[in-house]
Amino acid sequence: MMGSTAVSTLDPNTLQRLAEAGLDAARLPRHVAIIMDGNGRWAQQRGLERIEGHLRGVQSVRATVEECCRLGINQLTLYCLSIENWKRPQQELDFLMMLLRKYLIDERAEIMEQNIRFTTIGRRIGLPAQVLEEMDESIRVSQSNTGMLLSLAINYGGRAELVDAVRAIADQVRQGTLNPEDIDETTINDALYTAGMQDPDLLIRTAGEMRISNFLLWQISYAELWVTEKCWPEFDRTCLHAALRDYATRERRFGGLKD
Numbered sequence: 001m002m003g004s005t006a007v008s009t010l011d012p013n014t015l016q017r018l019a020e021a022g023l024d025a026a027r028l029p030r031h032v033a034i035i036m037d038g039n040g041r042w043a044q045q046r047g048l049e050r051i052e053g054h055l056r057g058v059q060s061v062r063a064t065v066e067e068c069c070r071l072g073i074n075q076l077t078l079y080c081l082s083i084e085n086w087k088r089p090q091q092e093l094d095f096l097m098m099l100l101r102k103y104l105i106d107e108r109a110e111i112m113e114q115n116i117r118f119t120t121i122g123r124r125i126g127l128p129a130q131v132l133e134e135m136d137e138s139i140r141v142s143q144s145n146t147g148m149l150l151s152l153a154i155n156y157g158g159r160a161e162l163v164d165a166v167r168a169i170a171d172q173v174r175q176g177t178l179n180p181e182d183i184d185e186t187t188i189n190d191a192l193y194t195a196g197m198q199d200p201d202l203l204i205r206t207a208g209e210m211r212i213s214n215f216l217l218w219q220i221s222y223a224e225l226w227v228t229e230k231c232w233p234e235f236d237r238t239c240l241h242a243a244l245r246d247y248a249t250r251e252r253r254f255g256g257l258k259d
Contacts, residue, residue, distance in 0.1 A: 038207030038231025
């Protein structure tokens with residue numbers, strides 16, 4: 001069974017775009033998550049500075065967000081900055097923070113025009129105040145939108161998320177508002193950064209790396225994986241369509257048997 005948006009809820013333009021891409025609305029993933037890898041590699045292969053790869057990567061973000069909206073995807077989660085990324089040179093980190101803030105400002109009008117609801121997941125501690133300010137503003141102005149949910153994973157780590165969830169649950173137990181024997185998967189889901197979100201149906205990774213890099217460790221338990229050799233700056237709607245078409249051929253059993 002595929003986790004798709006009901007065909008009856010899609011407008012004619014969306015259905016036409018799906019048909020042109022060779023996609024079946026009934027077999028679309030509800031939630032697509034992407035590990036955007038290879039910006040620096042793409043630049044170095046071309047004799048460019050790493051920051052040029054990040055600049056080109058923003059174009060891929062813009063194109064992917066736009067196409068997911070047009071195709072009727074319910075949620076798109078993009079792995080923008082991991083906790084481990086703080087090990088990079090300070091000059092590159094400063095550039096990434098500037099680029100992130102610029103993206104949040106520049107894309108706000110488009111987010112509103114496309115009826116996108118914007119949010120973030122990850123730890124706020126360590127992020128510059130100016131970045132937090134723009135993040136919060138984009139969340140505020142788009143909170144009443146009813147279209148696709150765009151979630152940016154910023155200063156995110158899957159293990160850190162689980163640690164924070166365990167701490168929150170332990171605090172409830174300490175305060176006497178939760179009995180240990182009542183803890184179940186729902187309790188943990190509700191304590192994660194992604195509380196209230198659907199789990200990803202499809203996880204895409206660019207640059208050919210066959211690992212999940214500490215991304216959504218709890219949530220991708222049953223996600224379908226799709227890896228492309230193309231680096232993120234090369235990722236376009238053709239790549240996205242290929243991933244979605246491949247997903248549509250998968251048989252998702254969630255541990256059960258085929259009927």
